[in-house]
Amino acid sequence: MKIRDLFAAGKPLFSFEFFPPKTDAGMANLEKAVRDLADLGPAYVSVTYGAGGSTREKTASLVTRIQNDLGICAMAHFTCVGSGKTEMAQALDGLVGAGIENIIALRGDPPAGVEVFQQAPDGFAHAAELIRFIRGRFGDGVCIAAAGYPEGHVECRDLQTDIAHLATKVKAGADFLITQLFFDNQHYFAFVKRARAAGINVPIVPGLMPITNLAQIERFTKMCGATIPPALFAELDRCRHDPATVAALGIAHATAQAVELLHGGAPGIHFYTLNQSPASRIILTALRAARLT
Numbered sequence: 001m002k003i004r005d006l007f008a009a010g011k012p013l014f015s016f017e018f019f020p021p022k023t024d025a026g027m028a029n030l031e032k033a034v035r036d037l038a039d040l041g042p043a044y045v046s047v048t049y050g051a052g053g054s055t056r057e058k059t060a061s062l063v064t065r066i067q068n069d070l071g072i073c074a075m076a077h078f079t080c081v082g083s084g085k086t087e088m089a090q091a092l093d094g095l096v097g098a099g100i101e102n103i104i105a106l107r108g109d110p111p112a113g114v115e116v117f118q119q120a121p122d123g124f125a126h127a128a129e130l131i132r133f134i135r136g137r138f139g140d141g142v143c144i145a146a147a148g149y150p151e152g153h154v155e156c157r158d159l160q161t162d163i164a165h166l167a168t169k170v171k172a173g174a175d176f177l178i179t180q181l182f183f184d185n186q187h188y189f190a191f192v193k194r195a196r197a198a199g200i201n202v203p204i205v206p207g208l209m210p211i212t213n214l215a216q217i218e219r220f221t222k223m224c225g226a227t228i229p230p231a232l233f234a235e236l237d238r239c240r241h242d243p244a245t246v247a248a249l250g251i252a253h254a255t256a257q258a259v260e261l262l263h264g265g266a267p268g269i270h271f272y273t274l275n276q277s278p279a280s281r282i283i284l285t286a287l288r289a290a291r292l293t
Contacts, residue, residue: 001073002143003044003102004175007203012293013043013268014284015205018275020047020058029275034066036277040284043268044073046104046178049081056091064098075145076100079108080130084122088130089137096138104145104178105130128165128172135173146174148204150182150191154225163194176202178270181209181220183228183253185260206261209272210279211250214240247279255283262292 006013016037021027034045047062063074076095083091095103107127119125124133131144146169152162166177177200182188188206195204211217214236221228228236232253239245258269269287271280287293 001101002175003073003075003145004143006043006073007176007267012262012266013205014040014287014293015042015044015046015268015270016280017046017048017207017270017272018062020049020062021275026275030062033273033275033277034070037273037281038070038072040281042072044075044102046075046077046270048077049079049106049108060091060095060098060100063095063100067099073102074100075102075104075143077106078103078130078134079106080120080124080127081108082120082123084120085124085133086122088123088133092134092137096142101141102143102145103134104147105134105174106147126165126168128168131169131172131174143175144173145176145178146170148177148179148191148195149225150179150187151226154223157225159194163198163200166195167198167200170200170202174202176267177204179204179207180224180226181207181272182226183211183232183257185257185264188261188266189264203267205268205270206257206266207270207272208254208257208283209274210254210283211236212247212274212276212279213243214246216274217250251279251282254279255286258283258287259290259292262287 018030018034021030045066047059049056049059059076063076066072067074078092105127124130127146131146134142134144148166149162152159156162156165179188179191192204209217209220236246236249239249261269273280
């Protein structure tokens with residue numbers, strides 16, 4: 001099943017993102033999270049790469065297992081980091097040969113200890129080049145997603161330039177977009193408005209990360225350039241030493257975000273789960289109780 005075809009029904013699509021763990025204990029936790037969320041019937045799930053593309057084989061193994069063993073449509077992250085065209089072609093052929101029809105194509109982050117992205121010999125410098133490569137190799141046989149940045153990419157804070165880059169990715173063959181995390185819905189709505197004005201007409205799915213750990217989310221926002229609304233941050237900071245209260249507030253805020261986004265026409269919600277099931281499960285259950293799914 002190609003994800004682009006699922007949007008045609010006009011109903012909101014709910015999906016989850018996981019990442020390949022480094023330890024056996026982490027793998028057991030991931031498998032539990034996937035099982036806990038599987039019965040909610042997600043439209044699809046995605047599995048990321050580690051930093052610098054370090055978990056390509058684990059990513060391929062996980063998406064294949066999730067799709068074949070659990071019957072959930074699975075999308076593999078694929079980046080430009082550290083690989084030339086020949087190696088990328090082999091890895092892509094392996095994914096598609098295993099029945100994976102959905103790929104989210106990203107430039108990728110540099111490996112740990114490297115401050116700036118470095119193009120591999122015979123590799124690509126931008127996600128648009130990777131998208132064009134995948135589309136040229138497989139045609140319409142695969143569905144390709146790309147990333148969007150409501151507050152601008154951390155390396156490109158000029159919003160109009162960032163939208164121009166996004167338009168290039170769509171013209172290269174991206175079927176739909178998933179946004180970076182954000183905590184103020186006005187960033188998403190303004191982003192969609194800029195995208196539509198630039199002629200970008202593919203579905204733009206908002207990515208939400210429920211705040212369950214303040215120190216963790218502070219690290220993430222610093223890395224990706226997202227911001228937390230001052231009033232929300234002040235309340236989170238006030239109770240930062242009370243993990244249960246932080247999580248309750250974070251889940252409540254993400255639920256309110258999801259409700260407003262769906263009422264505002266978002267084509268679904270992509271939950272960044274961090275391999276944990278409770279927060280996303282609570283939010284999606286609330287949305288369904290409110291008949292928003």
